[in-house]
Each structure stands twice: as structure tokens, then as C-alpha cells.
Amino acid sequence: MEVKSVFTESEVFQLRALIAELSRTSDQSQKKKIRAKMRRKIGFYISDWGINDFQPEDFEDLIRTGRIRII
Secondary structure: OOOOEEEEEEEHHHHHHHHHHHHHOOOOOHHHHHHHHHHHHHHHHHHOOOOOOOOOOHHHHHOOOOEEEEE
């Protein structure tokens, strides 16, 4: 499966909110629900990026380095 690396501005806005929410919660059940939204709604899989304990800064680094593009 090919890694999705191009996202619309709307998708990036949604991802930023979901990733921030993910980083704030310690409840594993809630984390699963958030990750499911990211996959189902936007096609973003944290596992595609090989980053443990994914944080908002990690997402911004992916954008800054060009690994994720915004259209």
C-alpha cells in the first residue's frame, strides 16, 4: 500500500486537531478512537511514518521537511 503524503488544507487542519487531542489524552480507548478517525476520514496512518509516540511537533516536521505536502 502506498503512503498517503499529500493532504488538502482542510485535512491538515483536521489532522492538527486530532493529533493535538491524541497527545493530550492518556486513555487508550480514546486514543484508538482518535486514530480510527485519522485513518477513516483522512487516510492518515501514524504507522506509515515510523514515529513512536507521535506528537504535534512530529507532524509539523513532516510538513516542514516536505515528506507531507499540502495542496
